[in-house]
Each structure stands twice: as structure tokens, then as C-alpha cells.
Amino acid sequence: MIAGSLPGLLGVALFAAAGAGLAELAPALRRLPLPRRLAYAYLLGVCWVGGALYAASHLFALPLRRPAILALAAAPILGGALARWRRRPRAVVVPARRRSALDTATAAVVACVSLAVFAQALSEPLDDWDGRMTWSTQAAYLRHEGTVLPTALARGRWFVTHPQYPLLLPLGQVAVQELAGAGRDEQPFRALYAAFYPVLLLVVWDGARRRAGARAAALAVLAVAPVPLLSFVGEGRATGAYSDLPLACLYGAGLLLLLRPRLRPLDGLAAGLLLAGAALAKNEGAFLAAAALLLAALARAGPFRRLRTSRGRHRLARRLAPVAAATVPVVAALLLLASWRAGVPNRHDEGYAALLDPVRLPVEAVARLPVLVPIALERTFLSATWGTYWWMGVVVLAAGWRGARRRRGAVLAWAAAAPLAVGWLAYSVHWAPAYVAGVTWERLLLQGLVPAAVLLAAALRGCLARAAT
Amino acid sequence: MPPLQPLFARVALALIAAHLAVALPLALGRSAKRLVAAARQLDETPAEARRRVFGAAYVAAIEEARRAIPVDGIYLLVDAQSGEEGAQDWVRFDLAPRRALFLGKLADLPPPAKLKRRLPGGARVVVLATGNRKPPRVLDRASFVRSLEGRSE
Numbered sequence: 001m002i003a004g005s006l007p008g009l010l011g012v013a014l015f016a017a018a019g020a021g022l023a024e025l026a027p028a029l030r031r032l033p034l035p036r037r038l039a040y041a042y043l044l045g046v047c048w049v050g051g052a053l054y055a056a057s058h059l060f061a062l063p064l065r066r067p068a069i070l071a072l073a074a075a076p077i078l079g080g081a082l083a084r085w086r087r088r089p090r091a092v093v094v095p096a097r098r099r100s101a102l103d104t105a106t107a108a109v110v111a112c113v114s115l116a117v118f119a120q121a122l123s124e125p126l127d128d129w130d131g132r133m134t135w136s137t138q139a140a141y142l143r144h145e146g147t148v149l150p151t152a153l154a155r156g157r158w159f160v161t162h163p164q165y166p167l168l169l170p171l172g173q174v175a176v177q178e179l180a181g182a183g184r185d186e187q188p189f190r191a192l193y194a195a196f197y198p199v200l201l202l203v204v205w206d207g208a209r210r211r212a213g214a215r216a217a218a219l220a221v222l223a224v225a226p227v228p229l230l231s232f233v234g235e236g237r238a239t240g241a242y243s244d245l246p247l248a249c250l251y252g253a254g255l256l257l258l259l260r261p262r263l264r265p266l267d268g269l270a271a272g273l274l275l276a277g278a279a280l281a282k283n284e285g286a287f288l289a290a291a292a293l294l295l296a297a298l299a300r301a302g303p304f305r306r307l308r309t310s311r312g313r314h315r316l317a318r319r320l321a322p323v324a325a326a327t328v329p330v331v332a333a334l335l336l337l338a339s340w341r342a343g344v345p346n347r348h349d350e351g352y353a354a355l356l357d358p359v360r361l362p363v364e365a366v367a368r369l370p371v372l373v374p375i376a377l378e379r380t381f382l383s384a385t386w387g388t389y390w391w392m393g394v395v396v397l398a399a400g401w402r403g404a405r406r407r408r409g410a411v412l413a414w415a416a417a418a419p420l421a422v423g424w425l426a427y428s429v430h431w432a433p434a435y436v437a438g439v440t441w442e443r444l445l446l447q448g449l450v451p452a453a454v455l456l457a458a459a460l461r462g463c464l465a466r467a468a469t
Numbered sequence: 470m471p472p473l474q475p476l477f478a479r480v481a482l483a484l485i486a487a488h489l490a491v492a493l494p495l496a497l498g499r500s501a502k503r504l505v506a507a508a509r510q511l512d513e514t515p516a517e518a519r520r521r522v523f524g525a526a527y528v529a530a531i532e533e534a535r536r537a538i539p540v541d542g543i544y545l546l547v548d549a550q551s552g553e554e555g556a557q558d559w560v561r562f563d564l565a566p567r568r569a570l571f572l573g574k575l576a577d578l579p580p581p582a583k584l585k586r587r588l589p590g591g592a593r594v595v596v597l598a599t600g601n602r603k604p605p606r607v608l609d610r611a612s613f614v615r616s617l618e619g620r621s622e
Contacts, residue, residue, distance in 0.1 A: 004515060109493065116500030119507035125519050133558040137565045144540070144566030152568045157589075159546060159561065159571035185515035222489055226496030232503065387495070392488040399474075399481035460485065466478035 005122035008188030011176030012042070012195045018073040019045030021080025026270035028260050032206065035107075039202035042195055043253050044270060046246070047277030049073050049175055050168040051333065054148055054280060058340050063146040069175045106205075106218040109225050114198040117231050121190035121239045131241030134162050139170035139189070143177055149343050156345035164341045164349065168280035169193075169243045189241075196245045197238035201225055203249060204450055207256040208457030211407045216464060220457035224449070227389050229442060234385040236443045243282045244443040250278040251288045252450020255415050258296035258326060259408060268322030271296075275326060276333035283352075284422045286337070288447065289330050291418040297323045299411045350436075355429040365428040372427055372437050376420075379441040386442070393452070396459050403462020404455055412458070415451035419444040523602050530604035531563045537594045537607055543568045545588065545613075549575040549597040549606070556598035560605050564596070581617040588614075 019041030023029040029040050052072040056062035099107075126132055137160070141150040148167055152158045173189040180188040201221050208217035224230070231237055236244040254274035257267065275289035300319045306312030380390050401409065423444040427433040445452075510518065519528045538544045546569040548557045561569050570589050575597065578584055588610060595613040597606040608616065 109497070113496055113500045116503040116507075120503040123507040123510045123513070123518070125515070125522050127522060129555060129558075132562040133555060137558075137562045140562075140565035150566075152566070157570065159557075159569040161558065183515070185519060187515070219485065219489075222493065223485060226492035228496075228499075231496070232499055387492045388488045389492070392484045395484050396481045399477045459481075463478040463481045466475050467482055469475050 004182075004186045005188045005190065007180030007182070008122060008176050008191030009118075011172075011179050011188065012191050014070075014073050014175075014179065015045030015049060015172070015192075015195075016042045017045065018048050018076045019043065021076035021078070022048060022270060022273070024080035024083045026267045027264050028257065028262075028267040029270060036202050036206040039199045039206070040253060040257070040270075040274075042199050043203075043249055043274055043277065045073070045076075046172055046192070047168070047250065047273045047280075048076055050171040051273070051276060051280060051336075053171045053175065054167060054340070055336055057146075057148040058336065061147070064142060064148070064171070064174050064178070065146055066178045066181075069178055100214065100218070102215060102218045106221050106225075109222060110198055110201050113225055113231055114194075117197045117238050118191060118194045120232060121194040122188070124239070125185070126187060126190065126241055128237075128240035128242065129235055130243075134165060135170055135243060136173060136189075136241050137161075138163075138165070138167065139173035139177070140184075142167065142170055143174045148340060153344050156347055159348065161348040163344050164346050165283060166280045166285065166337055167340075168277055169241075169246055173241075190239075193241055193245065194238050196249050197231055200230065200245065200249050200252070200450065203253045203256065204453040204457075207252070207450065207454040210256075210260070211454055212457035212461040216457045216461035219460055220453050223389065223392065223456065224453045227386055229385040229446060230449075234442060235439070236446050242443070244446050247278055247281045247285050247288070248447045248449050250274050250281060251285070251292060251419075251447060252415075252454075254278060254289070254326070255292040255296060255451060256454065258292065258323060259299055259411065263322035265321050265325040268325030269329065271322065272326030272329035276329040279330060279333045280337060284419065284447070286334060287422045288418055289333075292415065293323060293327055293330065295411050295415055295418075296326070299408055350426075350430060352426060352429060355431075357429070361425070361428055365424065368428060368433050371434050372424070375434060375437045376441050379438065380445060382442070386445075390445075393456055396456055396463060400459030400462030400466070403465060404458035407458040407461075409455055409458055412451040412455040416448035416455060419447035524604075526604040527602050530607060531560070534560075534564055534594065534596050534605065534607045535567075538564065538567045540567060542594075543570060543592045545570050545572055545592045545595040545610070547572045547575050547578070547595060547597045547613075550600050552600075554601035556600050556603065556605070559601065560596055560598045569596075578617065581614050584617065585614050 016038055020038070022044045023037055023041045029037060032040065049069065049072055053064055053069065056068065056072065057064055062068050126136060138153070141152040142148060144150065148171070152160055153163045172192050176189040176192050180186070182188050201224060204224060205217055205221045208220045212220070228234065229237060230245070232239055236242045238245055254271045257271040257274065260267070275292055278285040279289045297320060300323060301316060306316060380386065397404070423440060427437050430436045516528065544564070544567060546557055546561060550556050557571070570592055572578060579587065593609055595608045595610060597608070599605055
């Protein structure tokens with residue numbers, strides 16, 4: 001099956017190339033070293049190609065076929081090439097930084113496990129739960145009719161689970177399958193999901209280096225890389241076709257980009273594109289995108305006493321400009337999603353909006369804790385899927401919290417907790433909270449893993465410094 | 470006696486060292502196994518891979534259903550599992566983009582005479598999902614209703 005699925009790697013390359021074009025336009029991204037720039041580029045490419053196909057199919061009835069996919073991917077590639085050519089970079093020779101042995105070992109581990117993830121994804125037929133029940137079945141309907149409103153979704157009589165789930169990843173699947181000219185049982189699209197494994201680790205590495213330095217960053221990546229849930233085991237792994245790992249990457253990368261200093265509005269737009277992708281990847285992505293914008297705004301605003309002077313207000317406006325720019329693609333994505341959903345009758349879905357009772361919600365949120373907390377603890381420390389990651393993580397965070405707090409630790413902690421808060425709300429209104437918590441809690445932890453791992457790196461730095469005293 | 474904070478930091482570092490010592494060899498071992506397995510399956514066709522994972526009987530039944538229902542066509546889907554194994558979703562995935570009209574659980578269906586009148590028009594084929602990796606049964610409408618009559622007797 002590997003030979004027939006290899007064209008999936010071309011799809012991955014196309015997403016990365018389209019995103020590399022976009023990254024050329026964002027000053028904060030184009031300065032990154034190549035591997036980390038490629039990770040952001042891949043995410044941007046998935047958002048651009050998937051989002052543009054979503055909008056073009058829904059608004060202009062553009063067929064989801066190879067010419068449209070290639071044209072939409074070519075636009076940012078040409079734009080990026082043009083921007084690079086216009087800048088005409090001077091031939092400055094930057095002395096190559098010597099890589100530490102720890103960095104080399106970390107890169108080797110990431111490369112080795114990534115290779116195995118790709119090999120497994122491209123050699124085994126898809127056999128996970130949601131990947132088959134929802135995401136890949138939706139992709140088959142989309143591809144067959146070449147539209148985001150195929151008959152199966154648009155007419156209420158057909159049996160489709162979660163028909164209103166956002167379609168970014170199914171559209172990514174369609175793009176890869178179309179580019180590969182794949183038959184029904186060929187699955188080159190699996191490479192799309194496998195790529196999120198190294199991408200998540202590279203995004204963590206980038207964010208952690210910035211906040212905690214090279215040594216703690218490499219250790220944090222080494223700690224996350226072997227987590228079985230990320231690669232081979234459980235629901236949500238990179239060798240399956242769930243949307244949780246992509247959402248984790250998009251949410252984490254968008255947030256970390258917005259937390260960088262000295263951002264330009266174009267950097268904000270790039271972060272906004274990532275968060276728009278999060279909103280189009282899963283239902284809870286809309287909440288996480290909003291949480292990322294809010295947390296970034298609070299972190300960038302600084303103390304409110306600065307508002308007393310006009311200089312302070314001016315400075316604040318400049319610091320918040322990237323967040324404002326990031327809001328534009330997110331709002332556009334939410335409007336697109338609402339417009340598309342208007343044409344899709346909902347069925348075979350929990351329908352959380354209808355379950356929401358603002359009076360009962362706070363009561364149930366507390367009353368259900370005795371049922372939910374043991375399940376959450378059991379799933380968090382489950383060795384089959386998380387290994388010893390959270391056992392170690394909790395102690396490191398406790399020991400290094402003082403150091404982490406100085407490095408935006410509170411923002412990262414809130415960001416890691418945001419998916420859990422969304423889940424808690426859902427469990428508070430669901431008719432079978434214990435069941436739904438049991439099957440989703442680990443994926444919520446996964447969705448917040450990027451900020452959690454960067455926080456771990458910051459705490460590790462604190463531990464390393466303190467242990468040396 | 471060292472102060473408490475550096476001691477706590479050293480415990481945390483020891484814990485991360487233990488985590489890496491346990492988790493990294495496991496992850497690398499798992500990766501090596503996956504690479505060896507993938508290398509063995511290099512020339513496998515998608516059909517062979519599906520037979521290996523889901524079983525020859527399941528794949529043959531899906532192929533039969535695909536032949537019986539045109540790719541643009543529709544079919545009636547029945548959940549005939551004894552438990553909740555998601556079989557109706559796996560069958561629907563394997564038959565997509567063919568569209569399914571879901572009749573519900575086999576045990577909950579109305580008596581054959583009533584069901585015959587209520588069966589939606591247009592769909593000639595009925596697919597019964599029998600369990601995870603168990604071959605679905607593929608019947609035409611009349612045979613399906615007859616099979617229910619036989620059962621009710």
C-alpha cells in the first residue's frame with residue numbers, strides 16, 4: 001500500500017510550499033530556521049488551501065478538482081516568490097551556529113519517530129473511530145460531487161453523523177486524493193495527518209526555545225515526542241484521521257505566534273489564518289481561536305495603568321494591532337462556517353446549542369464534578385496513551401512554576417486549560433457525561449498540548465537553574 | 470541539608486530523566502517495529518492490506534455491496550449488531566460516496582408487513598451491519614423483508 005500512497009507526500013509538499021509562500025510575507029516567520037519555518041508553513045498551507053477551497057466552493061461553486069486546488073496553492077507560492085525577489089536579500093553570510101549534542105539527539109528522535117509515523121500511516125488502512133465515522137466519510141462525499149454541499153450533507157434524509165462539523169481537514173483530504181488521482185481504497189491522504197506529528201514537535205521546539213532556551217526546549221521536545229497518543233496509540237493519533245492533532249497544532253501555533261514580541265500586522269494576519277484554520281477544523285476550534293485572541297490581547301496589552309497617558313495608549317494600540325489583524329481571518333472563517341451550516345440540516349449529532357440551559361449549566365457543572373474528576377484523572381494518567389508524561393509534567397510544573405510564571409506562564413497555563421474548559425461545559429450539558437468524558441478527555445488534553453509543553457519547558461528551565469544553585 | 474527548593478528541582482529533574490529513560494526506548498522500539506512492518510508491506514495492494522486488517526470475508530462483502538449499488542446510488546442500512554461496535558459507521562465509510570438511508574436497529578424494526586409499506590422508495594439494496602470486522606449482509610429489499618418474516622415465524 002505504501003507505493004500507492006506515496007503521492008500523499010506530494011500533497012504534504014504542496015501544502016508546505018503554499019504555506020512557505022505565505023510565511024515569506026510574515027516577517028516573524030521568514031526569519032525562522034528552515035525546519036521550524038517549514039512547520040509553520042505546513043500549517044499555513046493547510047489553512048490556506050483548505051480554507052480557500054471551502055470559501056470558493058461554497059460562495060462561487062468552484063469544483064473541488066485538481067485545477068482549482070493547484071491554482072489556489074499556486075497563488076501564495078507566486079506571491080511569496082515575488083516578495084522574496086523584491087526584497088533581494090543581500091548576501092550576508094551568517095555563521096552557522098554549532099548545534100549541541102542534545103539538539104542533535106532530539107532532532108534524531110523526532111526524525112526517527114516521524115519516519116515510522118509516515119510509514120505506518122501509509123501502509124495500514126484507516127481503522128480508527130471518528131476518522132472513519134465522520135471525517136473521511138465526509139471527504140468521500142465532498143470529493144465525489146466536487147462541492148462542500150454534497151447531497152448527502154445538504155439533504156436531511158441521508159444518514160450522516162455530525163454533518164455540520166467544519167470541513168477543513170476533509171477538504172485537505174480531498175486535495176491530496178485529487179492531486180494523487182487516488183482510487184477509493186488508496187489512502188494517500190493519511191500523509192496529511194502524519195505530518196502533524198513532526199509539525200507539533202517543531203512548533204513546541206520553536207516556542208520553547210523562545211521562552212526557555214535551547215536546553216530546556218530540547219528536553220521538553222524529547223519529553224513530548226514519545227507520548228504514544230501522538231503517534232501510534234489511541235484515538236487522535238497522527239496515524240489516524242481525527243482532527244484533534246491538527247487542531248492542537250493550529251491553535252498552539254497561532255497563539256505562540258501572537259505572543260512573540262515586535263510583531264507586524266502581517267504576522268498577525270498569519271496567526272489569524274492559523275486560528276481561522278482552528279475554527280474550521282473542529283467545533284471547539286471556534287472557542288479556542290477566541291481564547292487565543294483574548295489571551296494574546298491580554299498578554300500584549302500589559303498593565304492597564306499605561307492607558308492613563310496618550311503615549312501609553314498609542315503604544316498599546318501598536319501592541320494590539322497584530323491581534324486586531326489576527327481577528328479578521330477568524331471572523332471571516334466563522335461567517336463562512338455559519339453560512340455553510342445554514343445549508344446543512346443537523347442530525348445524528350449532540351446538538352450542544354439546544355442542550356445549553358444557562359440556568360442549569362452552572363449547577364450541573366458543579367454537581368457533575370464527582371463523576372467527571374475521577375474519569376479525567378484516570379484518562380490523564382493512563383500509561384497506554386500518555387506514558388509517564390503527565391506524572392513527570394505535574395511535578396516539573398510544580399517545581400519550576402516560579403520560573404515559568406516570569407515567561408508568560410500564566411497565559412500558557414490558561415491556553416492549555418482552555419480546551420479542558422470547553423470540554424467541561426460540554427460534559428455539563430450532555431445526557432451521558434461519564435461516557436463522553438471517557439472518550440474525549442485525552443483529546444482535549446491533546447488540543448492544549450502545545451502551550452502545555454512550552455510551559456513545561458519554561459518550568460524545566462526554572463528547575464535547571466534552581467538545581468544548579 | 471540542602472534548601473527545599475533546589476531539592477524539589479532536583480527531584481523534578483530526576484523524574485524527567487526517568488521519564489526519558491523509560492519513554493524514549495519504548496518509542497524508538499515501537500518506531501522500529503512499525504518501520505519493519507511497513508517494509509514488509511511495501512508491495513501490498515490496498516485490497517490486500519484491507520483483507521489483512523479487516524478480514525477477507527468483510528472485504529468480500531463490501532465488494533459485493535459496491536457492485537450491487539452504483540457509486541451514485543443509495544441503499545438502506547440496518548444496524549444488526551448485538552452490541553455497540555459502530556459497524557453501521559464502518560460500512561457507511563466503506564460504501565461512501567453511496568448514500569445511506571438508516572432504518573435503525575434490526576430489533577426495533579416494525580413487523581414485516583408494516584415495514585414493507587414504510588420502506589423508502591428508490592433503494593433496491595439493504596445492507597445489514599453485523600459487527601466490527603464482521604461481514605455485512607447484502608440483500609435486495611424483497612429478500613430482506615422475507616428474512617424478517619422467516620424470523621418472526
